[in-house]
Structures are given as C-alpha cells and as structure tokens.
Amino acid sequence: MKKLINKPEDVVKEELKGIELAHPDLVKVFYDPDFIVRADAPVQGKVALVSGGGSGHEPMHGGFVGKGMLDAACPGAVFTSPTPDQMLEATKAVDGGAGVLHIVKNYTGDVMNFEMAADLARDEGIEVESVIVNDDVAVEDSTWTAGRRGVGLTVLMEKIVGAAAEEGRSLKECADLARKVNGQGRSMGMALTSCTVPHVGKPSFDLPEDEMEIGIGIHGEPGRHRIKLEPADKITEMLLEPVVEDLPYKEGDEVLLFVNSMGGTPLIELYIVYRKAMELLEAKGIKVVRNLIGPYITSLEMAGMSITLLKMDEDLKKLWDAPVKTAGMRWGI
Amino acid sequence: MAITRDDVLNWIKSYAQAIEENCEMLTDLDREIGDADHGANMRRGFRAVLEKLPSVEDKDIGTILKNVGMTLLSKVGGAAGPLYSTMFTKAGMTIGTKMEMDLNDWAQALEASTTGIAKLGKALPNDKTMLDALYPALNALSAAMGNGASVGEALQKSADAAHEGMLATIPLVARKGRASYLGERSAGHQDPGATSTYLLIKTAAETWTDC
Numbered sequence: 215m216k217k218l219i220n221k222p223e224d225v226v227k228e229e230l231k232g233i234e235l236a237h238p239d240l241v242k243v244f245y246d247p248d249f250i251v252r253a254d255a256p257v258q259g260k261v262a263l264v265s266g267g268g269s270g271h272e273p274m275h276g277g278f279v280g281k282g283m284l285d286a287a288c289p290g291a292v293f294t295s296p297t298p299d300q301m302l303e304a305t306k307a308v309d310g311g312a313g314v315l316h317i318v319k320n321y322t323g324d325v326m327n328f329e330m331a332a333d334l335a336r337d338e339g340i341e342v343e344s345v346i347v348n349d350d351v352a353v354e355d356s357t358w359t360a361g362r363r364g365v366g367l368t369v370l371m372e373k374i375v376g377a378a379a380e381e382g383r384s385l386k387e388c389a390d391l392a393r394k395v396n397g398q399g400r401s402m403g404m405a406l407t408s409c410t411v412p413h414v415g416k417p418s419f420d421l422p423e424d425e426m427e428i429g430i431g432i433h434g435e436p437g438r439h440r441i442k443l444e445p446a447d448k449i450t451e452m453l454l455e456p457v458v459e460d461l462p463y464k465e466g467d468e469v470l471l472f473v474n475s476m477g478g479t480p481l482i483e484l485y486i487v488y489r490k491a492m493e494l495l496e497a498k499g500i501k502v503v504r505n506l507i508g509p510y511i512t513s514l515e516m517a518g519m520s521i522t523l524l525k526m527d528e529d530l531k532k533l534w535d536a537p538v539k540t541a542g543m544r545w546g547i
Numbered sequence: 548m549a550i551t552r553d554d555v556l557n558w559i560k561s562y563a564q565a566i567e568e569n570c571e572m573l574t575d576l577d578r579e580i581g582d583a584d585h586g587a588n589m590r591r592g593f594r595a596v597l598e599k600l601p602s603v604e605d606k607d608i609g610t611i612l613k614n615v616g617m618t619l620l621s622k623v624g625g626a627a628g629p630l631y632s633t634m635f636t637k638a639g640m641t642i643g644t645k646m647e648m649d650l651n652d653w654a655q656a657l658e659a660s661t662t663g664i665a666k667l668g669k670a671l672p673n674d675k676t677m678l679d680a681l682y683p684a685l686n687a688l689s690a691a692m693g694n695g696a697s698v699g700e701a702l703q704k705s706a707d708a709a710h711e712g713m714l715a716t717i718p719l720v721a722r723k724g725r726a727s728y729l730g731e732r733s734a735g736h737q738d739p740g741a742t743s744t745y746l747l748i749k750t751a752a753e754t755w756t757d758c
Binding site for chain 2: 363
C-alpha cells in the first residue's frame with residue numbers, strides 16, 4: 215500500500231481536522247461522535263438536510279455541507295456506514311424547527327443505521343423524513359437483492375433539494391422533491407483499477423491490467439461483469455445505453471449529464487467521455503441542458519467513471535442554478 | 548449446571564480474541580464478495596468492547612450484554628454494526644437481571660437474537676447471511692436439549708451445526724447485503740457474516756464446556 219497517510223486508523227480524524235482548518239467560514243466539525251455541520255447551523259425555520267456514508271467518497275458528503283446544500287454530513291470509517299449516534303447528534307445539531315430530511319444511499323448498512331437514528335430523533339421530538347437514493351441501473355432491482363445502490367444521483371439530489379430547503383420549502387415538499395429526483399435519475403459506473411482501503415492495506419478486488427469491471431458501486435465492491443478493456447467511446451456507450459433505456463429517457467427530454475471520476479481518472483479523460491455521451495444523447499434527440507463533470511462521488515484512488523442522467527424541468531433547472539457555497543461545489547455566490 | 552456472569556464475560560473476551568486472530572481471514576472472505584472490511588470493522592468494535600467491559604463487569608448478565616450491544620452499535624458501522632448490536636442487545640433483554648443462566652435461558656436468548664437479526668436485515672434462511680449459521684445453531688441446541696444432553700454436549704452440537712451452516716453458504720447466491728450485487732458470482736464463496744457468527748457460537752461452546 216502506497217498512500218499519503220500517517221496511520222490508517224487516523225485517516226478520517228485527520229481528514230476532518232483538515233476540513234475544519236481549511237473551511238471555518240463554511241463548516242463546524244464535531245468529534246466523537248464525528249459529524250460536520252454548516253457554520254451557521256441550526257438555521258431557524260429552514261428544513262435541514264442530513265446525509266452521510268462511509269468516508270473515501272470525497273468530496274461527498276462533507277464537501278457538500280454549506281449554504282444551498284447539506285446542513286450536516288456524518289462520515290463513517292472508510293467505506294463503512296456511519297453509526298446511529300453520529301446521525302442522531304448531527305440531526306439534533308441542525309434542526310431549526312422545520313424538520314430534518316435524511317438522504318440515505320441504498321446500502322444495507324446505511325439504511326439500517328439511518329433507520330435507527332431516525333427513530334431515536336423522532337423519540338426526542340424532531341420531525342424526520344428519510345429518502346432513499348437508488349439510481350444504479352447495474353443492479354437488478356428485485357426481491358432477491360439488496361436493491362439498487364445509491365450512487366451519482368446522490369450528489370445531484372443533495373444540490374437540488376438543498377436549494378429547495380434554502381428557498382423555504384417545507385419538509386414534505388423537500389422529501390417529495392427528493393423522491394421525484396430519485397424517480398427521474400439513473401446512473402452506471404465502471405472501474406479501470408481497484409482501490410485500497412487504508413485499514414485493510416490490500417486492493418478491494420483484483421483487476422488485471424487489460425480488464426475492466428462494468429457496473430461497480432462506490433465502495434470498491436466488484437460489479438456485474440468483468441471484460442476486456444475497450445476504447446473510451448465504446449465504454450461510454452456501454453454505460454449510457456442501459457441508463458437511457460432504464461427510465462427510459464426519450465426524444466425531446468431535457469437532461470442533466472453528470473460524468474463523474476471515481477477518484478483516479480483525470481478530467482482529460484472525463485471530457486473524452488462527455489463528448490461521446492453528448493453525441494449519443496443528441497442522436498437520440500435527448501437535450502443536455504445542464505452538466506457536471508469531475509470527481510464528486512469517488513472510491514478513493516480508483517480509476518474509472520460513472521455516468522448519471524437526470525431528467526430536468528423548469529423547477530429542477532432553477533434549483534440546480536441556485537447559489538451554493540460548499541467546499542466541493544460553489545457557484546452563484 | 549449454570550453459566551455464570553463470569554462465564555459470560557469470559558465468552559465475550561474469548562470472542563474478541565477470536566476476532567483478533569481471524570481478522571484477516573474475515574476481511575479476505577469479504578474481499579471476495581463484499582467490500583473487504585468485515586474483519587477490520589469487527590475488530591474495531593470488539594476492541595472497544597474490551598475497553599468497555601471493566602466498567603460493567605460487576606453488573607448482571609443482561610446489562611453486560613446490552614452494553615456490548617450499544618458499544619458495537621457506535622463502533623462497528625456498516626451493516627454488521629446494527630446486526631451484531633441486535634444480537635447482543637436482544638440476548639441481554641431476554642436474560643435480564645440474572646447473574647447466572649441455564650441452557651434454556653441461553654436458547655431463548657439465541658432465539659431472540661436470531662429473530663431480531665432476521666427482522667432488521669429482512670433476511671430469510673439461505674440468503675447467504677449470518678442467519679445461515681444462527682438457525683442451525685438454534686435448532687441443534689433445541690434438539691440436544693430435548694434429548695437431555697449436558698450443557699457441554701448441547702453447546703458442542705450447536706457449534707457443529709453453525710459450522711455446517713457456515714460451510715453451506717459457499718454454494719449459495721447472496722440475496723442480501725453487498726454480496727447480492729454480484730448475483731451468480733457470489734456463489735462459491737463462504738459468507739463472512741456467517742463465519743463471524745460461527746466463531747461466536749464456537750467460542751461459547753469452548754468457554755462454557757464445563758458449565
């Protein structure tokens with residue numbers, strides 16, 4: 215293992231300390247239990263958004279705490295769901311009297327821990343709603359699996375619903391909007407290399423030099439198919455087609471196209487993918503009206519990328535364009 | 548014969564030791580079909596349990612087990628955190644304020660744990676989970692008790708059944724947890740959760756053999 219760390223067990227704590235020192239204008243960091251809240255929390259009368267998940271996906275979620283996006287984020291150990299005590303304390307710290315929305319990625323651990331935290335918070339008199347993100351078309355959604363994973367769409371949901379909360383919408387309106395985003399967004403990812411969890415010290419899976427893994431999640435778990443490496447245009451098509459067909463996105467639809475790096479893939483390659491994805495969508499008469507390109511939901515140093523489509527309307531476009539000021543996403547302010 | 552509070556403490560310590568020794572093996576199993584952290588997460592949890600135990604070791608069995616459950620909940624994370632927390636918390640609630648328990652108490656505790664885990668994980672037998680070690684352990688324990696086996700014999704039968712259940716997860720296709728994302732590719736690998744559960748039943752049998 216070759217990493218820029220001190221001790222594996224100190225990785226998350228030292229990262230949090232760095233965030234605290236770098237962004238005192240944006241966030242406050244609490245320890246034991248660990249969570250990050252926006253600097254002006256709790257914002258009275260505003261619905262608060264809380265998310266969380268394993269660390270190693272930076273900038274998600276801690277990098278999305280701030281005005282116009284999340285009120286709090288709970289970081290777990292690397293690739294491990296945070297625990298209910300973190301979520302409960304974060305929920306209490308940001309509740310401004312208008313209720314708290316939990317945004318939960320559909321992973322068994324995240325769902326169980328957030329469910330327990332929501333129960334505990336309700337017990338203390340806080341109004342809590344939970345929304346599950348499950349946009350990964352690589353997983354067959356059936357009663358025979360844990361269901362589709364929450365991946366790239368999480369970033370878009372946190373931005374859009376964060377803007378709605380900032381605008382003063384109610385808890386129910388924010389939860390309904392989040393469910394609408396979940397209903398209109400789909401993703402799929404692939405990996406060129408594996409990644410190494412610091413406290414494990416070995417790659418999460420083995421991937422030979424001339425092969426790639428199609429349909430990966432964001433925790434270094436293997437995907438559905440392992441095949442020989444192909445050129446970028448072919449890979450783009452392999453990810454985009456199942457995404458388009460799943461909803462399906464149709465001629466005349468307006469979409470946000472999000473090309474995400476899994477951590478190790480540079481922008482130069484993301485733009486090559488973006489170019490091909492645009493071309494394929496245009497050929498289908500699907501119009502790209504907004505985009506996001508870069509490393510926003512990552513798997514440590516994994517090379518690879520994911521493509522997310524979100525069907526847009528006037529309301530979603532307005533909320534997407536609304537000001538946001540976080541460490542990981544910032545415009546209009 | 549009875550299983551005393553000190554026997555319970557010894558079992559927990561012995562399991563923590565088993566997790567230390569098998570940490571890498573559990574993580575390696577998880578690397579095949581999960582996300583390569585089961586051993587590391589369980590080790591973090593049980594190291595915290597060992598730190599917690601001195602502050603509760605003069606309490607009743609129920610209190611001790613519930614404290615183990617709460618510690619695991621805040622230290623393990625992932626799915627294993629809430630699931631193992633449920634295992635100990637439900638057992639603790641069932642045994643209550645007793646300072647010693649008999650085999651019947653243990654069977655009831657194990658049943659409450661199993662039911663709680665099945666409910667939280669929404670899992671069924673043969674989904675390739677912890678339950679595939681727990682159900683056989685529970686059934687074998689009841690059968691042995693019905694046949695009038697001694698504590699040591701009954702616990703050994705229970706551990707043997709958990710071992711068989713663990714091995715029987717190898718050909719199964721996972722239907723719960725991260726392994727389910729692999730579909731058919733999850734077959735041919737032993738379930739890490741069933742493995743750590745077998746170790747729990749096994750250490751109970753070893754620790755309480757003379758009770």
